[in-house]
Amino acid sequence: MAIAKAERLMNLALCLLGTRRPLSKRELRDSIEAYVEAVRPGSGAAGSDDSFNRMFERDKDDLRELGLVIETVENLDGETGYLARRDSNRLPPITLDAEEAAALGLAAKVWQQARLAGAASGALQKLRAAGLPEDVDPYGAHGALEPRIPVHEAAFEPLMLALRDRRPVVFDYRKANAAQPGQRHVEPWALECWRGHWYLAGWDRDRGAERVFRLSRITGKVRSRSGRFTVPVPDVVTVRETVASWAGESADRSARIRLRSDAGYPLRAKATAVRELGEGWDELEIPYGHGLDAWLVEFGPDVVVLEPAELRADVVDRLRAVAKG
Amino acid sequence: MAGKPVRPSNAIDQTRRMLSLVTYLRERPGARIEDVARAFGITEDELVSDLDVLPMCGTSFRGGDLLDIDTDGERIWWHNPAALGAEAAEPLRLAADEATALLVAARAVATLPGLRESDRQALLRATAKVETAAGEAAGASSRLSVTFESEGGVFADVDRAIAERRRLWIRYYSPARDEVTEREIDPIRLVSVGHTYVEAWCRRSEARRTFRLDRVAEIRILDEPSAPPEVELRDLSEGLVQPAAEDPEVVVEVAPGGRWVAEYYPHDSAEELPDGGLRIILRTPDPASLRRLALRLGRDGRIVEPHELADSARQAAREALAAYDGVEAAG
Numbered sequence: 001m002a003i004a005k006a007e008r009l010m011n012l013a014l015c016l017l018g019t020r021r022p023l024s025k026r027e028l029r030d031s032i033e034a035y036v037e038a039v040r041p042g043s044g045a046a047g048s049d050d051s052f053n054r055m056f057e058r059d060k061d062d063l064r065e066l067g068l069v070i071e072t073v074e075n076l077d078g079e080t081g082y083l084a085r086r087d088s089n090r091l092p093p094i095t096l097d098a099e100e101a102a103a104l105g106l107a108a109k110v111w112q113q114a115r116l117a118g119a120a121s122g123a124l125q126k127l128r129a130a131g132l133p134e135d136v137d138p139y140g141a142h143g144a145l146e147p148r149i150p151v152h153e154a155a156f157e158p159l160m161l162a163l164r165d166r167r168p169v170v171f172d173y174r175k176a177n178a179a180q181p182g183q184r185h186v187e188p189w190a191l192e193c194w195r196g197h198w199y200l201a202g203w204d205r206d207r208g209a210e211r212v213f214r215l216s217r218i219t220g221k222v223r224s225r226s227g228r229f230t231v232p233v234p235d236v237v238t239v240r241e242t243v244a245s246w247a248g249e250s251a252d253r254s255a256r257i258r259l260r261s262d263a264g265y266p267l268r269a270k271a272t273a274v275r276e277l278g279e280g281w282d283e284l285e286i287p288y289g290h291g292l293d294a295w296l297v298e299f300g301p302d303v304v305v306l307e308p309a310e311l312r313a314d315v316v317d318r319l320r321a322v323a324k325g
Numbered sequence: 326m327a328g329k330p331v332r333p334s335n336a337i338d339q340t341r342r343m344l345s346l347v348t349y350l351r352e353r354p355g356a357r358i359e360d361v362a363r364a365f366g367i368t369e370d371e372l373v374s375d376l377d378v379l380p381m382c383g384t385s386f387r388g389g390d391l392l393d394i395d396t397d398g399e400r401i402w403w404h405n406p407a408a409l410g411a412e413a414a415e416p417l418r419l420a421a422d423e424a425t426a427l428l429v430a431a432r433a434v435a436t437l438p439g440l441r442e443s444d445r446q447a448l449l450r451a452t453a454k455v456e457t458a459a460g461e462a463a464g465a466s467s468r469l470s471v472t473f474e475s476e477g478g479v480f481a482d483v484d485r486a487i488a489e490r491r492r493l494w495i496r497y498y499s500p501a502r503d504e505v506t507e508r509e510i511d512p513i514r515l516v517s518v519g520h521t522y523v524e525a526w527c528r529r530s531e532a533r534r535t536f537r538l539d540r541v542a543e544i545r546i547l548d549e550p551s552a553p554p555e556v557e558l559r560d561l562s563e564g565l566v567q568p569a570a571e572d573p574e575v576v577v578e579v580a581p582g583g584r585w586v587a588e589y590y591p592h593d594s595a596e597e598l599p600d601g602g603l604r605i606i607l608r609t610p611d612p613a614s615l616r617r618l619a620l621r622l623g624r625d626g627r628i629v630e631p632h633e634l635a636d637s638a639r640q641a642a643r644e645a646l647a648a649y650d651g652v653e654a655a656g
Binding site for chain 2: 006009063066097102116148150179180190294300301303304317
């Protein structure tokens with residue numbers, strides 16, 4: 001049976017951390033059982049050196065993902081050696097009290113995305129090994145605050161890695177009202193979660209401008225492109241303001257409506273003025289931005305738009321479409 | 326507490342954990358399995374599977390210096406801690422992903438209104454220390470951010486009621502019925518999944534209910550003690566709305582302009598239509614609550630089933646149009 005990958009990685013990590021001089025690939029191959037097995041004649045692979053080399057490269061990449069700094073040094077014979085120096089791999093001293101530890105414990109539990117949940121636990125485990133005080137759960141089973149960061153979008157992980165490594169990406173994107181997706185070439189800058197949805201801000205190469213994308217509208221795979229960013233990443237990237245304007249929250253005008261007295265609480269909550277008309281009706285003044293027509297139609301016969309005429313026409317138009325059914 | 330997010334155990338996570346584990350165990354001879362599993366946030370089974378792998382590891386296989394770690398099922402013993410030099414056993418620096426995951430989450434939690442001030446201060450102090458310790462690895466964390474939505478004042482009252490175990494009176498808006506109702510609730514916990522919710526025992530319906538804080542129109546903390554029956558807390562990682570198999574089916578067909586429905590409503594299936602639209606099948610205990618959706622869609626979509634729902638939307642639209650005729654005639 002093949003030796004488990006975790007065992008192989010662990011041995012490679014311990015060898016690299018434990019050595020004072022660079023170890024050659026051959027030394028590592030000969031001292032780690034999983035590699036010995038991989039190159040053993042009759043192990044199945046014809047080009048077993050090739051398969052070892054591929055395995056070794058992948059393993060080093062995996063350890064680097066875990067934060068290990070592995071140096072490559074050439075020795076006098078021109079042979080490449082590897083080592084993980086303790087100076088570059090040691091966690092700087094950090095002292096956290098019990099309250100701080102509990103707060104971090106709460107934070108480490110919020111990710112609902114496998115990679116980040118694993119990374120957050122890993123961070124906490126490293127801090128634990130460094131002496132982080134152990135939990136006395138101050139929140140208790142009841143009265144607990146349970147924040148969760150949802151990540152349902154498949155595009156999240158490849159985008160996160162691309163923006164971390166500053167790699168351009170390409171993906172198919174379906175705009176809210178478009179029938180067909182279009183291909184977009186983007187330099188990813190920032191990811192933001194707002195109201196439970198994830199958005200990407202970045203440089204849209206096709207449009208030559210900054211754009212915000214909603215991850216749930218990315219169809220198919222996100223693929224990395226070779227090459228570098230062509231535009232400097234701004235210090236501040238605003239995602240929320242852009243999304244708020246899509247949602248019609250940047251109202252610049254106001255509208256007058258009639259509303260049945262017992263209905264439309266959220267409209268009342270937004271109203272700038274309310275006047276009782278009697279006979280079960282009120283008159284409200286509300287902010288008028290993009291999307292208000294669709295919202296008002298939801299209230300059916302409980303809302304009548306008075307002005308502006310443009311909004312009135314839009315609402316009547318929508319109602320006619322539903323009435324025809 | 327709700328179960329922790331389910332994730333497949335993989336070689337990377339296990340390696341990361343074992344590297345921290347050797348550092349931890351080296352200083353704690355005879356550590357109890359139970360305690361170590363808790364400290365590492367893993368199950369005892371996961372820990373035992375790590376303990377099965379560790380004796381196969383060492384700084385040099387050929388040198389015969391494998392880690393001699395074993396367990397009697399209760400405690401963990403390491404018979405040759407010298408096999409791992411003190412240097413190789415030092416705590417490791419944080420990787421970029423680790424720093425990002427922890428810092429982004431900590432910053433998000435720190436912005437939650439209603440988080441006890443002492444907890445917020447502790448979190449901010451911890452965040453600053455982790456940033457410093459992470460060094461360069463902390464850089465990428467500024468590229469990710471999360472904002473929890475919650476209504477400050479309401480949140481603070483709910484949080485206090487939970488802490489003091491007191492009942493709450495609320496006026497609550499239900500969009501499905503477009504009505505505000507008064508109810509007394511015994512709060513159980515606060516949950517933030519995009520929006521913030523309070524899970525509570527509703528004394529009006531004598532059932533467990535989830536209330537979205539931004540829909541609470543008014544709130545008061547009552548003097549009565551809160552006494553929710555012992556209920557098993559659900560794992561909410563799959564979302565708050567979990568339709569039951571016996572709920573009636575609703576079929577909605579939307580044009581491209583109505584594709585957002587699939588993003589906002591949990592559904593069983595969404596089938597592509599030739600015109601770029603979708604045929605969406607979802608389930609809800611109360612199909613009448615979707616009349617709003619039918620009205621909102623306008624020409625971007627229609628309810629196919631049930632017929633009663635489609636009819637009631639048409640009827641509502643006709644009534645609404647009649648009001649315009651009336652106003653027009655009067656004007």
